[in-house]
Amino acid sequence: MQTPEVLSNESTFTRWAYVARLAPVHARPSSSSTVVARLHWNTEDGFPEVYLLLRASANAQGREWIELRIPGRPNGRTGWVQRAALGVFHLTHQLLVVNRERLRMYFYIDGRLRWSAPVAVGKASTPTPPGRFWIRERFKIDDPQSGYWPYAFGTSDYSTLTDWPGGGVVGIHGPYYQPQLIPGRVSHGCIRLRVDDDAWLAQHLGLGAPVHVV
DSSP: OOOEEEEOSSOOOOEOBBSSSSSEESSSSTTTEEEEEEEOOOTTSSSBBEEEEEEEEEEOOOOOEEEEEEEEESSSSSEEEEEBBBBBOOEEEEEEEETTTTEEEEEEEEEEEEEEEEEEEEEEOOOOOOOOEEEEEEEEEETTTSSTOOOOOOEEOOOOOOTTTGGGGGEESTTTOOOOGGSSSEESSEEEEHHHHHHHHTTTTTTTOOEEEO
């Protein structure tokens, strides 16, 4: 097995891909290793699933394997799939950091801070889980009366509420009718932005961008 090639440092460059065919995800880059998950076509909301790619490695037979992050509970799992199971590799230089102590979001491109905004995060009983995640979905909310308006993003972070509709995916979205509570710790785990900040982010943040919750 060759020395793995780094596909993402999850800071200044990150690669991601859609699924090309359903396949098992293995614990190691070998079809004889334990199956830890399976690729799936769509997110809980019906969007094409996005996988963040970490490393590439070829075995003695020349078959290429890709290490990726696995969306789903528990947070933070990784595994290996054969390269043929994934589509074209996409590249982003973006990074979104959510600092729960400072109650602030930071948006970077090529490692340089480009924008920042206050946020509301999970309250003490339902905190926003920390870790390394990524953007899997992007919704345009047409109804200004919606608490998620004007945009919502689905991340690979899963909340502490396992019975939440849609599986408890932590979203980034509008102020949920309470802009006066931003910044603050008020949600069930989702990350809330003021309307103008949410709209700005939607014009700049792309799929596959890593999200670090610290």
